Amino acid sequence: MAPTVAVVGGGISGLAACYHLARGPRPPKVLLLEASARLGGWLQSTRTADGAVFEHGPRGIRPGGAVGADTLRMVSELGLEGDILPVPGDHPASKNRFLYAGRALHKLPSGLGGLLRPVPPFSQALLWSGVRDLLAPAGTEPDESVHAFVHRRFGQEVADIAVDSLCRGVFAGDCRALSVRSCFPTLFKAERHRRSVLLGLALGSGERRARGTRGDTRTPVPPLRHVRTPVLSPAGKERGAESRLSRRARAERWSQWSLRGGMESLAEALVAFLRPRGVELRCHAPLRRLRRCPDGRWQLTLADGTMMADHVVSALPATALAEVLPAEAEPLAQELRCIPAVSVAVVNLQYEGVVLPVTGFGHLVPSSEDASLLGIVYDSVAFPQHDGAGAASVRLTVMMGGAWFGQSFGDPAAVAPALLLQRAQAAVREQLGLEPAPTRSIVKVHQACIPQYTLGHWQRTERISRFLAEQRLPLSLIGASYAGVSVNDCIASAKAAIGQLLGRPC
Numbered sequence: 001m002a003p004t005v006a007v008v009g010g011g012i013s014g015l016a017a018c019y020h021l022a023r024g025p026r027p028p029k030v031l032l033l034e035a036s037a038r039l040g041g042w043l044q045s046t047r048t049a050d051g052a053v054f055e056h057g058p059r060g061i062r063p064g065g066a067v068g069a070d071t072l073r074m075v076s077e078l079g080l081e082g083d084i085l086p087v088p089g090d091h092p093a094s095k096n097r098f099l100y101a102g103r104a105l106h107k108l109p110s111g112l113g114g115l116l117r118p119v120p121p122f123s124q125a126l127l128w129s130g131v132r133d134l135l136a137p138a139g140t141e142p143d144e145s146v147h148a149f150v151h152r153r154f155g156q157e158v159a160d161i162a163v164d165s166l167c168r169g170v171f172a173g174d175c176r177a178l179s180v181r182s183c184f185p186t187l188f189k190a191e192r193h194r195r196s197v198l199l200g201l202a203l204g205s206g207e208r209r210a211r212g213t214r215g216d217t218r219t220p221v222p223p224l225r226h227v228r229t230p231v232l233s234p235a236g237k238e239r240g241a242e243s244r245l246s247r248r249a250r251a252e253r254w255s256q257w258s259l260r261g262g263m264e265s266l267a268e269a270l271v272a273f274l275r276p277r278g279v280e281l282r283c284h285a286p287l288r289r290l291r292r293c294p295d296g297r298w299q300l301t302l303a304d305g306t307m308m309a310d311h312v313v314s315a316l317p318a319t320a321l322a323e324v325l326p327a328e329a330e331p332l333a334q335e336l337r338c339i340p341a342v343s344v345a346v347v348n349l350q351y352e353g354v355v356l357p358v359t360g361f362g363h364l365v366p367s368s369e370d371a372s373l374l375g376i377v378y379d380s381v382a383f384p385q386h387d388g389a390g391a392a393s394v395r396l397t398v399m400m401g402g403a404w405f406g407q408s409f410g411d412p413a414a415v416a417p418a419l420l421l422q423r424a425q426a427a428v429r430e431q432l433g434l435e436p437a438p439t440r441s442i443v444k445v446h447q448a449c450i451p452q453y454t455l456g457h458w459q460r461t462e463r464i465s466r467f468l469a470e471q472r473l474p475l476s477l478i479g480a481s482y483a484g485v486s487v488n489d490c491i492a493s494a495k496a497a498i499g500q501l502l503g504r505p506c
């Protein structure tokens with residue numbers, strides 16, 4: 001009888017794991033368990049009757065690198081090629097990003113000219129920060145906060161303004177708490193291998209090729225029928241032939257892409273792929289308890305009974321997995337509880353008859369300017385196809401809270417949506433000068449939605465890997481909590497884990 005694999009968590013990581021389990025020859029029996037009423041996790045798009053699309057989670061995926069190419073290959077195989085909305089390299093949303101600092105918008109410098117002269121909000125030419133990096137000795141610490149690392153290599157202003165904002169625009173996090181080794185492994189390795197970050201980025205880190213993108217904790221795993229060995233998978237880098245879509249993305253220098261029906265259509269296409277292949281997809285099915293049976297299989301306790309599985313792939317947030325582990329896995333649960341996640345308020349706004357003062361991807365706000373307001377995405381610039389029918393509209397997404405949610409708004413479970421809407425509208429008035437009231441607004445509070453790789457995260461994931469290996473648990477850990485929060489990283493971690501489980505690259 002084919003072994004049973006239970007995938008727990010129906011976000012993009014869990015769905016991608018099912019996809020790789022189902023598409024090979026002689027697939028195991030696959031069951032996906034999702035606690036909520038829908039599949040897709042943070043991939044959430046609202047489609048309105050007039051054809052507009054509002055993203056409440058990810059809105060753009062990067063095509064570059066091995067992981068970006070792998071996602072595009074999957075998108076092609078799912079038949080979504082015709083739905084792709086690319087943002088080419090010469091588009092304003094690719095070229096222009098802004099910072100709101102000193103109560104004004106500033107375009108982030110690009111090109112040589114922007115580096116040679118002082119460009120506000122920076123008081124000196126960024127060239128000098130580059131020179132500093134080329135001359136500074138290499139660091140010796142095994143990990144450092146992102147802020148400390150950038151301060152040491154590029155100086156205080158770059159750390160306080162540029163990198164503070166970058167960490168808010170990717171992790172909704174505080175660069176003084178986040179780990180450079182885990183959040184920006186390319187920068188960390190560039191310094192380690194070439195002494196200078198810029199040299200490392202220009203020449204490549206000089207590492208041997210076959211390593212994961214974010215960590216190096218991969219454990220070799222025998223094929224599924226023999227599996228009693230654990231997996232904590234970093235985003236995998238094994239490459240197949242480049243897809244036509246990926247070649248096109250490279251030729252047209254896409255900075256990001258979306259889908260005509262919004263990012264949620266990626267989850268829907270995966271569901272449509274999985275159902276006819278016999279994968280059982282169960283919503284309203286929260287996993288309550290995992291227990292190891294004497295024969296080595298797992299017993300999964302659900303709200304309405306129990307089931308057995310030979311292998312469990314956890315695509316849950318780390319803290320959710322910690323809640324269901326058996327008592328004998330308490331050392332693992334303790335590590336998992338130390339991987340926190342921050343909450344983000346996402347407010348979508350649509351305006352009619354207004355013009356943005358600048359055109360670009362959006363702007364970020366350094367924490368020193370306004371800790372509570374992370375940034376504003378100008379959605380209608382990158383993806384006007386999502387504006388819907390009718391008058392030309394401006395669609396914006398205001399993101400608030402993150403690592404500063406508690407101090408700014410209190411408990412995310414109790415905050416009033418009206419307060420968030422008011423704060424978002426005030427920010428749009430103040431920072432973009434749009435005075436009229438929006439014609440449409442949607443407020444969402446995403447609790448614990450972006451994991452934070454804090455200082456020492458790499459040691460935590462190593463200890464987790466070691467525990468899984470020593471205990472020989474038939475358990476794979478994938479998802480945003482471990483080795484990259486981007487959609488690409490989540491899909492790549494699923495692919496790597498299933499490749500190890502099946503004993504062949506996916």
Ligand SMILES: Cc1cc2nc3c(=O)[nH]c(=O)nc-3n(C[C@H](O)[C@H](O)[C@H](O)COP(=O)(O)OP(=O)(O)OC[C@H]3O[C@@H](n4cnc5c(N)ncnc54)[C@H](O)[C@@H]3O)c2cc1C
Pocket residue numbers: 008009010011012013014033034035036040041042043056057058059060061062285286287288315316317320324344346446449450478479480481485486487488490
């Ligand atoms: C506001 C926002 C903007 C973002 N923007 C971008 C972007 O532009 N580009 C990009 O690449 N990435 C972006 N990301 C990051 C990316 O979207 C996420 O990291 C990714 O979607 C996480 O997917 P996941 O499957 O690992 O986790 P999740 O989506 O969190 O899925 C986990 C699933 O597990 C379920 N679950 C929890 N407990 C249980 C249980 N006990 N039993 C069963 N099921 C359970 C949950 O209901 C959920 O569906 C953004 C994220 C957010 C929140």
Ligand SMILES: C=Cc1c2[nH]c(c1C)Cc1[nH]c(c(CCC(=O)O)c1C)Cc1[nH]c(c(C)c1CCC(=O)O)Cc1[nH]c(c(C)c1C=C)C2
Pocket residue numbers: 062097098166168169170171172256361362363364374375376377399450485486487
């Ligand atoms: C203001 C808050 C946020 C915005 N987006 C996110 C948050 C928390 C989440 C997010 N954004 C990106 C990723 C994926 C990272 C990856 O490795 O692909 C995630 C999880 C993409 C991204 N967005 C910005 C940057 C610099 C990046 C990194 C990749 C890239 O260069 O494209 C900038 C940015 N994000 C937001 C705004 C308003 C903004 C402005 C310039 C929203």
